[in-house]
Amino acid sequence: MCGFLCLVNYKENLNSVRRKLHNISNYTNHRGPDKTSFFFNDKFSVLFRRLSIIDLTKKSDQPIISKNNRYIMVFNGEIYNYLELKKILEEKGYKFFSKGDTEVLLNCFIEWGENFIEKIRGMFSFCIWDKNLNKFYAFRDRFGQKPLFYHHSKLGLIVSSEIKDINYFIEQKNENIDISKKYIFMSFCDNNKNTFFKDIFRLLPSRKLIYKNKKINIFKYWSLNIKENKKYDVDEFKNNFLDTVNIHTKADVKIAYLLSGGLDSSSIIAAAKHLGNEINSFSIIPENTFDERPYINSFVKKLNFNHDYIDIKETSDNLDVGKVLYYHDEPIKGSECIYQYLLRKEINQRNYKVLIGGEGGDEVLGGYKRMLIVYLYTLFNQKKFKEFNECLKKSGMKKNLIEKEIKRLKNIINKKISDRDDKTGFEFLIQQKKIKYKFLSENWNDLKTPSKFNFFKQSLYNSITYNDINLALRMEDRNCMSFGIENRVPFLDHKFVEYIFSIKYEDFIKNGIQKYMLRESIKNLSDKFLVNRKKKSGRPGNDNHYIFNIIFDEFIDLLETKKLNNSFLDHKALAVKLIKEKKKKSHITSGNFYFRVYNYLKWKRLKL
16 A cells, blocks of 8 residues: 555656655655655656555565566555465466565556456556556556556646645646536535546546546446346355455454444454454444444354443544645545544554545445335336235334335336435525526436346446446545555445346345345354344544534634635535524534535645
């Protein structure tokens, strides 16, 4: 796990490039605190920061150069099947001088060319420069677990793990106002190639970028097939899950685990414990959030492993959110991100360098409440009325609520309304011209043409390739890498996801129970009290509490700072409304919107 900055055919004096890269390396090394390295060439220059996880020796330092000096590569991530690939390459006559996955990755490219990416199982962003052809390649993993940004101008191409490194080379930094509006008014974030900065783009997941003769070409190298061909088999699912967890627990450093009172993180720990791994897990229970300790305590007692609750109250009350935004480069979405940032700070101080969490479980297995709605709609649409009524009855949801949601979903699918049409409220009234800002519908149920009217699978597909998971993975990566920690998410191993999506959709929810397959497969390894838990709670965080009880005065001061005023926010109207709601204690649902405005204004103050 590392960070890098690449300059390709960059038309600037090499001495100037050298000086700038050294300057950048002096002001931050959080993505790679173990070693900083450089490579300089009039065609290709690199700054690399290393976080040592596999093969801690200098033999796995980067950039790595091929034995014939033709290829130079920088790599951020982990290749989980590198030992199997290494064995294949050795049988073909390749010799290795290191014990890490970086050297294996480069030799895979040399042996199989661009299509080698099909053989890779892992999380990654990496770049390869072909010296002979003056050709540059960049690859990002299938779900976007690792970041990759680029900027192309008449000076050349810049590719980096962080936006702030690119901005160091850009004289005129311009905000992407359209993205800021979508974020503030519609809460959209990280769901396309555009960033909060004009002319700086993210390479989307499952893409490769090729740069030659001053031209960029981007290709999609992987797509998730949603075609179903098998029924759920409890042992097959269990074995696939154990295999996925197993490959994610390999490291030459200490591993920590996140633990909430939910199914996803606890299932990973139960599987890791079953596989013989030492378990050290951590939780936070911030004020004014749902207390999950009864579930956590029961689980820890049942499986008997090391667990700590981290008290972050004092640090959260005094934290300057600007520090979090500095590491993220872009605005964040909710206060839970701040609490997770502080949790990782404490984990880092306990000398852990790898953190495994349950991110992706809800997206892959349909754990969100809205997925139950789509599941019921799919049953209804396919005229499976018996199954529909049985699921509806056992889900515990009120029939009139379900019918209302299904009617609304049907209208969305038929393009009669946007799923944002019912969110007019005050969010749109604080603009100076009092005009609703219109966007195209971009949401979890923006359904394309699904096969056999399988809206449930299509919604899952959208969640893990377009909407939900992109922001969640950004939060995971930036929060962890702020403190030199590698984050791993077994539920987003692409082989495991491909297996999940091959199973018939009816098996995802049974008897009104969501994530049925995971519950059944893990129940004999885990704690039944937690496995049988039906009520789902989100990540610890409370935007209303954070805005009105922790940073209220600072927020008012920000709104009254004239130099921060802009064309689409009426600061005065916002301040008046905030103070009024504080007095009346009427801030029931507005906290998340206010949080977006607050941290957007904090972000505007940063010099990124």
